[in-house]
Amino acid sequence: MASMHAREGGRLLQMGVPQEAVKAFQKGLSIDPHDVDCLLGLVRTHLSTGAAAEAEAAVLRLLKVKPDHVEGQGHLAMLRAQAGNAEALEALKVLAAAPDAGYFERFNLGSLLFERGDLAGARAAFASALEVVPGSAHTHFELGRIGMQSGDLLSAVTHFQKASELAPQEAMPLLMLSRAHAARGDVGLALQTATQVLDKAQGATQRAALEDLFKLYLAAGSPDGAKRAVLELRRLEPTNVNYVYLHGVAMMSAGQGAEAKALFAEALQGSPSSWQVRHALAQVCTALGERDMARSLLEEVVSAVPRELGPANDLAALLMAENAHALALPVLERALAAHPRDAGTHLNLARATQSVDAVTAARHARQAQALGDSDIQAQAAQLLEQLGA
16 A cells, blocks of 8 residues: 555645655655655656656666566656667567556557657557556547647547546647647637637646637637737737737738737837738738838848748739839749749739730649639639630
8 A cells, every 4th residue: 555655745746736746755755765656656756747867766766676666667668768778669668568568658658659750659559558547638638649640630639529528627638629620620619629728728828729719710700809819918928029910910800900000010119020020011001002111011021031922922913013013023933933833923923924925924824723722723714814825
C-alpha cells in the first residue's frame, strides 16, 4: 500500500499543482529514502512539467532501489531515447511490446514515435496504451493530434471529443476539438465548441480560443462576433499590436472603412516593418477611394515583398485601372515566378497583356481557367471569348 505522502503527492499531481506534489513526495523520501511510490511519483511529476534532467535523476534513484521496476525502465529508456540514444529507443520498444507491458511504457513509446514523425507507429502504440487504460484522456488527446496531422479529421474529432469528456475540467481538448471541426468545414460546431473553451481556459489557452473565435466568426460572415472576440483580446493585452490589426480587419469586414483605416494606422505605428498591416491599410484606402495613398502603400509593400501574391495583384489592379498596364506586368511576373500555379495572377497577366499580346494573354487566360475556382474560370472564359481564342 502506498505511503501517506505518496498518496498526497499523487492527489496534488492530479489537481494540477506539480510543485506541491514534488514537496509531498520529497517529504515522504526524507522519511523513507526507499519509498518506491514516492520515487515513482517524483518521476511522473517531473515528466509532467518537462523537467527531463530531474526526471532522469529521480528514475535512476528509483531503479537503484528497485532495478526491475518496469515502468521506471520505460521512463529511463524514453528519456535517453529523446536525448538521441538509439539503443534506448529499441529498449523502449521491447518493453512496450511485452505481454505484461504497462500503460506508461506503451504511452511513452507513442509519444516518442510521434515526436519523430512515425505517425503509424505512434498510433499503434497509443491504441495499445488504451487497451491498458481505456479511460485515458491523454491518450485520446494524442490520438486526436495524430488524426489532425495525418488528415484523418473524423478520427481527430472522435478522440478530442472523448478526451474532453474524460477530462471535463481541461480546456485544451475542447480547443483542439473546435479546430478539428473547423478543419472539416463545420464552422457552426467549431464556433460552439470554441465558445465552451472560454468557460475553462485561462492565459495562453484563453487567448488562443479567442483568436480562433475571431477567425471562425469571420468565416461565418459575422463581423460583429469577430469584433467581440478581438475586443476581449485587446482587453487582455492592450499593448498587443497584432490585436489592433485584427480589430481593423473586423471593422473592414463590417464595412466600417474609416474606423478600420484608423486602426490599421495605429497598428502601423506600433509595427512599422509589418507589410501585412501596410497591405491592409492599402486595401481599406482603396475601398475608401483614396487611390493615391493606396498605390503608394502598395508600392512600398511590393518593393519589400515582391513575391507575395496579395499585394502584387492589388497593385497590378490599381495600375491597370489607371491604364498603366506596362507597369503592372513586371509586378505580376515576379509574383507568378514564385507561384506559377496561382490562377488569379494568371488572370491578371492575361488582362495586362490583352491589348498588346493576344497570344500571351490567351495562354494566361487558359492557365487561369485550368487552375482557378468557378469564379475565375468564368472570368477567364469571358476574356478568351473577347480575345477570340
